[in-house]
Amino acid sequence: MFPLFYGIDSTYILVIIGLVLTLAASAKVKSTFAKYSRVRSMSGMTGAEAAQRLLHSSGIYDVQIERVSGQLSDHYDPRRKILRLSDSVYGQNSVAAIGVAAHEVGHAIQHNRAYIPLKLRAAIVPLVNFGSAVSWPVILFGAFIARSQFLIDIGIILFSLAVLFQLITLPVEFNASRRAIARLDETGILQGNELGHTKKVLGAAALTYVAGAAAAILSLLRVLILFGGGRRRD
Numbered sequence: 001m002f003p004l005f006y007g008i009d010s011t012y013i014l015v016i017i018g019l020v021l022t023l024a025a026s027a028k029v030k031s032t033f034a035k036y037s038r039v040r041s042m043s044g045m046t047g048a049e050a051a052q053r054l055l056h057s058s059g060i061y062d063v064q065i066e067r068v069s070g071q072l073s074d075h076y077d078p079r080r081k082i083l084r085l086s087d088s089v090y091g092q093n094s095v096a097a098i099g100v101a102a103h104e105v106g107h108a109i110q111h112n113r114a115y116i117p118l119k120l121r122a123a124i125v126p127l128v129n130f131g132s133a134v135s136w137p138v139i140l141f142g143a144f145i146a147r148s149q150f151l152i153d154i155g156i157i158l159f160s161l162a163v164l165f166q167l168i169t170l171p172v173e174f175n176a177s178r179r180a181i182a183r184l185d186e187t188g189i190l191q192g193n194e195l196g197h198t199k200k201v202l203g204a205a206a207l208t209y210v211a212g213a214a215a216a217i218l219s220l221l222r223v224l225i226l227f228g229g230g231r232r233r234d
Contacts, residue, residue, distance in 0.1 A: 011222040018215030025204075025211035032204035033072065036096035036197045037088065043189055047089035047101035054105040054183050055083075063108050067091075074100050076107035078122065083108055095190060099198035102184050103205070106176030109183075115175065121168045128165045131158035139227055152227045156220075163220050166213040173209045177202040 045053070048065055055063055063081045067090040068074075074086050083104050089097040110118045135158035142151025181199060184190045190198055 009226075011225050014218040014222040014225075018211075018218040021211040022208075022215050025207040029072070029201075029204040029208055032201055033088075033096050033100070036099075036201050037092065037094045039095045039194075039197055041093050041095050041098055041190060041194060044093050045098065045189060046091050046093050047085050047097035048091065050098045050184075050189050051083060051085065051101040051105050053187060053189065054102055054180075055108060057187050058105070058109050058112070058183065060108055060112050065090075072100070074104050076104045076111070078107075078111045078118070081108075081111075095194045095197045096201045098184070098190060099180065099201045100205070102180035102189075102198070103176050103202055105183065106179035107172075109179050110172070110176060115172075117168055117171045117175070121165065121172055124161065124165060124168070128161045131161035135159035135161075139223070143227055156223055156228055159223055160220055163213075163216045166209075166216040169209055170213055173206060177206060 043050075048067070051065055055061070055065075063076075063083055065083045065085065068084045068086055070086050071088045072086060074084060074089055076083050083101075085101055085104065089100045107118070135155045137155075138158060139152055139155030142148045142155060180202065181195060184198065185195060
């Protein structure tokens with residue numbers, strides 16, 4: 001069993017590290033977005049207007065743009081072909097708003113082009129949801145009731161699906177940002193230093209996905225330490 005310190009499971013340090021990474025990445029993206037939200041784009045276009053132009057310039061005419069409440073709650077819904085932009089992006093004409101809107105357009109372009117990592121991520125969502133719901137009950141049942149390493153291993157595999165999802169998310173998000181920057185440059189919506197500012201916003205946003213993947217891996221490592229490899233002592 002992994003050693004205890006003062007009666008506390010020391011593997012919690014892995015959870016704490018993951019939490020710190022996640023909070024630090026979230027603070028970084030919020031501060032970077034706030035900074036460049038004060039920089040007005042020379043084109044004067046809002047996030048929604050830029051998104052519409054980028055979609056059309058990419059030959060995409062069947063994606064709707066909707067406004068949603070909140071800050072940085074922006075996302076693309078591939079099932080309904082709806083690009084949802086938050087209050088801080090939809091009607092704002094800052095380089096930060098345009099960058100975030102362009103990133104979501106990047107996902108729409110991925111969908112339109114049948115980008116394989118995006119399709120793979122969407123395909124495993126039901127499995128990930130199932131694994132997240134039953135992994136811990138299976139692990140605990142196997143460890144303390146059935147005393148079965150086989151059941152524990154099944155639970156660990158189910159738990160691992162969330163890590164797989166996070167890892168697949170990384171290339172999807174990085175690729176969407178690359179597409180966004182390229183399209184903004186090609187269309188001239190942003191120019192010169194504006195592109196550099198937007199890269200910083202999207203780079204900070206990327207850190208949240210890296211932190212999420214790291215936190216998921218650390219959580220899996222903790223599960224493996226506690227229950228994997230037949231280390232549990234009856």
